[in-house]
Amino acid sequence: MPEEILLMDKITKVYPNGFVANKDVTLSINKGEIHALVGENGAGKSTLMKVLFGIEQPEEGKIYIKGKEVKINNPLEAIANGVGMVHQHFMLVPSLTVAENVVLGMEPKKNGLFDFEEAVRITEEAVNKYNLKVSARAKVEDLPVGFKQKVEIIKALVRGAEILILDEPTAVLTPQETAELFVELKHLRDQGHTIVFISHKLNEIKELCDRLTVLRLGKSVGKAIVADVTEQEISKMMVGRDVVLKVEKTKAEPKETVLKVRDLRIASDTGRTIVDNISFSVRKGEILGVAGVEGNGQSQISEAITGLLGFQNGSITVNGVDVKGKSIRRIREMGVSHVSEDRMTYGVAATSGVKDNVISDRYYKKEFNKGLLMDKKKIEDLSDRLIKEFLIKCDDRDRAVKMLSGGNMQKVVVAREFSNNPKLVIANQPTRGIDVGATEFIRKRLVELRDEGTAVLLISADLNEVLELSDSLIVMNEGHIAAYIPDASSISDMELGEYMLGVKKQTPEEIARVAYD
Amino acid sequence: MGEGLFSQIFDLLFTTSFAASILRVTTPILFAALGGLIARRCGIMNLALEGMMLTSALTGVVVSAFVRKAVLGDLMPADAAYEAVSGRAVAAGAAAGFLAGVLCSVLMGLFLAYMAVQLKANIYLSGLAINTISTGGTVFALYLAAGEKGMSSSLNSCTMPVIDIPIIKDIPIIGEVISGHNIMVYFALLCVPLVYYIVMRTSTGLRIRAVGENPNAAESVGVNVKKVQFQAMALSGLFCGFGGVSLSMGYVSFFSRGMTAGKGFIGMSAMNLGNATPIGTTIAAFLFGMFDAMANILQSLSVPSQFIASIPYVATLIGLIVFAIQTDRKTKRLKEKHSK
Numbered sequence: 001m002p003e004e005i006l007l008m009d010k011i012t013k014v015y016p017n018g019f020v021a022n023k024d025v026t027l028s029i030n031k032g033e034i035h036a037l038v039g040e041n042g043a044g045k046s047t048l049m050k051v052l053f054g055i056e057q058p059e060e061g062k063i064y065i066k067g068k069e070v071k072i073n074n075p076l077e078a079i080a081n082g083v084g085m086v087h088q089h090f091m092l093v094p095s096l097t098v099a100e101n102v103v104l105g106m107e108p109k110k111n112g113l114f115d116f117e118e119a120v121r122i123t124e125e126a127v128n129k130y131n132l133k134v135s136a137r138a139k140v141e142d143l144p145v146g147f148k149q150k151v152e153i154i155k156a157l158v159r160g161a162e163i164l165i166l167d168e169p170t171a172v173l174t175p176q177e178t179a180e181l182f183v184e185l186k187h188l189r190d191q192g193h194t195i196v197f198i199s200h201k202l203n204e205i206k207e208l209c210d211r212l213t214v215l216r217l218g219k220s221v222g223k224a225i226v227a228d229v230t231e232q233e234i235s236k237m238m239v240g241r242d243v244v245l246k247v248e249k250t251k252a253e254p255k256e257t258v259l260k261v262r263d264l265r266i267a268s269d270t271g272r273t274i275v276d277n278i279s280f281s282v283r284k285g286e287i288l289g290v291a292g293v294e295g296n297g298q299s300q301i302s303e304a305i306t307g308l309l310g311f312q313n314g315s316i317t318v319n320g321v322d323v324k325g326k327s328i329r330r331i332r333e334m335g336v337s338h339v340s341e342d343r344m345t346y347g348v349a350a351t352s353g354v355k356d357n358v359i360s361d362r363y364y365k366k367e368f369n370k371g372l373l374m375d376k377k378k379i380e381d382l383s384d385r386l387i388k389e390f391l392i393k394c395d396d397r398d399r400a401v402k403m404l405s406g407g408n409m410q411k412v413v414v415a416r417e418f419s420n421n422p423k424l425v426i427a428n429q430p431t432r433g434i435d436v437g438a439t440e441f442i443r444k445r446l447v448e449l450r451d452e453g454t455a456v457l458l459i460s461a462d463l464n465e466v467l468e469l470s471d472s473l474i475v476m477n478e479g480h481i482a483a484y485i486p487d488a489s490s491i492s493d494m495e496l497g498e499y500m501l502g503v504k505k506q507t508p509e510e511i512a513r514v515a516y517d
Numbered sequence: 518m519g520e521g522l523f524s525q526i527f528d529l530l531f532t533t534s535f536a537a538s539i540l541r542v543t544t545p546i547l548f549a550a551l552g553g554l555i556a557r558r559c560g561i562m563n564l565a566l567e568g569m570m571l572t573s574a575l576t577g578v579v580v581s582a583f584v585r586k587a588v589l590g591d592l593m594p595a596d597a598a599y600e601a602v603s604g605r606a607v608a609a610g611a612a613a614g615f616l617a618g619v620l621c622s623v624l625m626g627l628f629l630a631y632m633a634v635q636l637k638a639n640i641y642l643s644g645l646a647i648n649t650i651s652t653g654g655t656v657f658a659l660y661l662a663a664g665e666k667g668m669s670s671s672l673n674s675c676t677m678p679v680i681d682i683p684i685i686k687d688i689p690i691i692g693e694v695i696s697g698h699n700i701m702v703y704f705a706l707l708c709v710p711l712v713y714y715i716v717m718r719t720s721t722g723l724r725i726r727a728v729g730e731n732p733n734a735a736e737s738v739g740v741n742v743k744k745v746q747f748q749a750m751a752l753s754g755l756f757c758g759f760g761g762v763s764l765s766m767g768y769v770s771f772f773s774r775g776m777t778a779g780k781g782f783i784g785m786s787a788m789n790l791g792n793a794t795p796i797g798t799t800i801a802a803f804l805f806g807m808f809d810a811m812a813n814i815l816q817s818l819s820v821p822s823q824f825i826a827s828i829p830y831v832a833t834l835i836g837l838i839v840f841a842i843q844t845d846r847k848t849k850r851l852k853e854k855h856s857k
Contacts, residue, residue: 076739091734093727104727105738107720114720155738 002030004067005194006052006163011061013047021047022058025220027213029163034185034195036205036226038238039215041294041461045198048215049165053085054078065163084161086152088168094141098151099123101140102158126154131187145270146177150184157193164188165196170204171295174272182208200238200293202231202501214238231503232494239463239497249447252471254283257516258424258455259305263314266300274300276479277314281516282424287446287456288514289470289488291463292500297479298459299341302428305457306338307331308346318424332361335423339413339430341459343406347413350402354394355383357401358416390415391441407438414442418449425449428459443469463493474514475499482506484514522818529814533693538813540698541768543806544705545570545777548760549784550791550802551712552753556626557793558716559749560729561633564644566757567781568651569625573618573761575655575669578772579662581614582672610675614766619758626754627747634746648781656774669765669772676770677701677762701763708756713795715752725749760784779830783809786833790840801836808832 006029013022022044029035039045050056052063054072063070065081072078078085092101099119108118123136132150140148149169156164166185170178185195185208197209205212206226214222214237222237259282266275275297282288290298303309305316307328316323318334332338340346348357359379362368368375368382383397392411394404401409410430417425427446431439446469450456460466466473466488473485475496483499483506485491498504529535549566556563588606592599625647632643656666663669677700686696716722727735728745736742760780765772783805790804791797808829815825 075737079739087737091731091737093730093734095730096723096727100723100727101734104723104735105740107723109720113714113718114723159738 002033004028005031005065007064008048008052009062009064011048011051011058011063013044013051013056013058021218022051023218025061025215025218027220028223029194029196030211031194032189032192033210034189034197034208036209036212037196037198037215038200038202038205038212038234040200040238042217043215043238044218045215046167047218049085049167049196049198052078053083053165079156079159079161082160082162083165084156084159084163085165086149086156086167086169088171090148090152091155092140092148092151094139096140097136098134098138098140098143098154099136101151102126102136102155106159122158123154126158130154130157130184130191132184144177145172145272146174146180149173149177149181153184153188157188161193163194163196165198167198168200169197170199170201172272178204200501202234202503205234206231231501232498235497235501235503236494239493239500247443247447247468249469250451252286252450254286254471255453257281257283258319259457260317260515260517261301261305261314262316262515264301264304264311264316265313266297266304266309266311274479275304275311278479278481279314279512279515280474280481280484281514282455282457283516284423284455285450285453286471287450287458287469289466289473290457290459290476291466291473291496292461292476292482294461296476298476299428302338302340302426302457302459305426306336306340332420335421337417337420337422337425339410339417339425339427341429341432343410343413348401348409351400353398353400354387354392354404354412355379355397357412358383358386358419361416361420386415386419389419390445405435407434410434410442411438414445418445422449422454424455424457426457426459429461430458431460431462431465463496467491467493467496472514477502477505480505481511481514484511486513522820525818526815529817530811533690535810535814536694537698538810539803539807540694540702542810542813543803544699544702544767545760545764545780546784546787546806546809547705547799547802548708548756548763549781550787550798551708551784551795552626552755552757552760553785553788554712554791554793554795554798555716555725555749555756556753557788558722558729559725559746560732561630561640561746561750561753562644563626563629563750563753563757564641564785565625565629565647565651565781566753566760566785567777567779568644568648569622569754569757570761570764570781571651571655571775571777572625573622573758574765574776575658575772576621577614577618577762578669578672578674578765578770579614579658580617581610581766582662582669582674584613585610585673585675607675611677611766614675615677615762618762618766619755622758622761623751623754626750626752626757629754630747630750634743634750652775655772659772659774667774672771674766674770674772676766676768699763699767701759701767704759705763708759709795709799712756716795721745721748757781783829783833786837790833790836792840792844804836805829805833 008025008027011022011025014020025044025048027048037045047056051058054074054077063072070081072081102123103119108115120136127134127136132154134147134150140151169181173181189195199205209226211225212223213220216238262279263277264275265273265277267273292298300309304311305323307323307326318336321334323331344350359368359382363374368379380397387394387397390411392415393408401412430442446456458466458469470488473488474481475483477500549570553563553566585606588609589602592602629643629647632638633640659669660666663672665671679697680700680703682696686692716725724735724740724745727740728742732742764776784802787801787805788798790801812825812828816822
């Protein structure tokens with residue numbers, strides 16, 4: 001009978017804004033296993049782990065470690081209880097050596113001074129014991145990502161972690177680094193450590209983990225022994241729509257190609273390939289959906305098209321004009337509109353008024369200027385018209401945007417981006433985190449734009465949205481296009497899930513169909 | 518005429534008195550730079566170096582004058598006991614002034630930390646505010662203490678002793694350059710290894726560096742970030758205080774309004790040029806000190822004095838540009854290395 005080392009019993013976590021991230025979630029973990037915690041974006045995995053690590057306090061529920069109830073108020077208490085966490089964003093000090101990072105906060109001393117040699121000894125002891133090959137004297141800033149991760153693991157182990165949480169550890173790693181990590185993690189397990197592995201990559205879970213717990217929409221919906229289930233079955237548990245939202249629309253009548261992306265490759269600053277040689281087209285009068293788990297290259301595609309991010313290889317053309325090397329204003333003047341997923345950074349100037357935000361893409365144009373000054377009357381007319389047309393709820397046009405609700409803020413963005421006679425709209429997570437009314441409104445407007453002959457590229461992690469709104473669909477997985485579905489209404493949630501999670505992949509010929517001329 | 522000017526400059530610069538003056542002029546710059554170094558290492562740009570130095574310079578003068586007077590009591594130079602008590606009074610005055618000046622700067626450092634760390638005020642604005650308050654406040658306090666607004670000459674303040682180094686003082690040339698300086702000059706040189714040890718070799722220093730670079734990382738392993746920042750700012754104030762006291766109680770025995778004359782800012786530039794490393798900062802401080810000393814000595818020439826006076830600042834600017842270019846290259850190299 002395996003010994004239960006951790007039990008999180010009926011955890012409920014409600015965020016101050018009323019969002020229920022976890023509802024009666026139960027997680028039971030045995031000593032010496034690698035336990036996968038799986039689920040889509042927003043399923044509540046991270047929140048549950050934050051509760052375990054003392055970053056968030058649950059409203060309800062109890063945590064038992066080795067059968068004893070514990071209260072974890074902060075990360076230090078979590079560490080004291082033998083829980084260690086390897087964050088997705090490393091908690092390291094770049095200019096310090098590995099050994100210094102490892103002992104920070106519990107420095108060994110000799111004659112009142114910091115004993116660096118002792119720090120090196122502590123680190124090397126852990127390096128040898130757990131077979132995590134990394135040089136104790138190296139500076140962290142000189143290490144590749146995979147090694148930084150090892151330093152994080154050593155940090156947790158040196159502090160006495162018996163339960164190690166890894167939050168999507170492979171998201172930043174190359175395939176070789178991932179393989180190495182798995183060997184190390186299995187080694188740790190064999191030495192009696194317990195590992196919680198958060199991921200949505202099913203092949204990795206099959207390869208590495210012993211048991212798994214599935215979260216969906218904040219609830220625990222299943223657990224299984226990994227060897228007993230197929231990837232299809234895991235995918236079925238993870239993906240699934242709660243309520244099916246219907247969008248009224250007629251069948252699309254795509255015309256000539258507007259956006260042409262060919263052999264696009266985008267690499268990160270650290271040289272990791274994020275988007276790998278993909279080609280696709282968006283035609284006039286169609287909505288092409290991009291489905292996929294977040295972080296599979298979707299954001300980079302939208303930023304490359306709109307000029308926010310450079311790319312290494314390939315070409316992007318809009319109506320036959322290359323966008324490479326063009327300023328963002330030039331690209332916008334070609335008729336490209338962009339609803340960014342990062343509303344607060346790229347969407348709005350939060351402290352400015354509604355009026356200033358809706359004219360920020362066209363204030364310089366002749367029609368809004370009179371000699372040296374701006375044409376106040378025209379600008380006010382335009383903003384009043386847009387406020388009315390897009391049902392923006394605000395006291396007046398000079399109201400600072402940050403005072404508005406998320407939905408109204410997004411309507412300000414949409415009002416600007418949709419009212420400029422766009423030829424191509426890049427909508428990246430256009431309805432994330434906003435209320436139902438605004439969501440419905442924005443979706444309706446997207447369909448109207450399509451009917452008026454605009455090409456729409458819709459990127460969304462929301463399955464409902466991408467399935468209901470898109471005419472055709474591509475699915476992204478690890479920087480590749482995994483599938484092209486010419487008729488989005490013909491695919492089931494389950495099949496989509498299998499493409500998203502890398503269980504299934506179409507042939508290159510099938511995928512190549514999306515590259516219309 | 519050109520040849521004449523150059524030979525004049527040559528004559529002025531290649532003298533032992535010029536070499537000695539570099540040491541003298543660099544002292545307050547070096548102290549300020551070391552103070553700025555510790556602050557930057559904990560992630561705080563301490564723009565208040567200038568004001569902290571100025572205030573501690575005045576505090577040192579005023580306190581030393583009052584303590585001296587208190588020890589002397591009613592004794593007059595004509596009295597028989599005067600000779601015996603006088604020496605004791607000067608020593609007590611100097612010590613008290615030194616401690617008070619330094620304490621004052623430490624408190625200002627802590628106050629700045631309170632503003633920036635606890636109240637989360639903008640660090641640059643807070644630092645500039647302290648400088649502005651110090652500029653006006655010192656004149657006001659000087660008027661209250663001495664009844665004057667320009668100089669504290671009516672206060673009989675004390676100075677720190679001058680040190681003759683045995684043996685070395687008898688060596689020709691070297692003895693003249695190195696020996697016979699105020700004790701603060703030697704103390705400044707001693708502070709360089711001291712700061713090195715504090716920052717690079719103690720666990721407090723390790724925490725200061727960690728907090729400065731990635732406060733989240735430090736916090737996640739249980740380092741009290743605020744506490745470390747307060748410690749670092751107190752240390753920053755300490756070294757700044759040494760600098761302030763060395764200005765008004767070293768070679769001169771008075772305070773004059775605005776006597777720091779930008780030395781805090783030059784120290785800050787030296788620290789940046791040295792990339793907040795103790796050795797680099799010291800070298801940069803000496804470089805700026807040399808230009809400062811040069812500006813002093815060349816004033817006797819027919820070159821416009823404004824031009825001479827701008828030398829240290831132009832040198833600072835050039836130094837910072839060179840440093841920025843180097844950093845940029847280094848970053849690019851790193852990026853290329855990683856993208857292979």
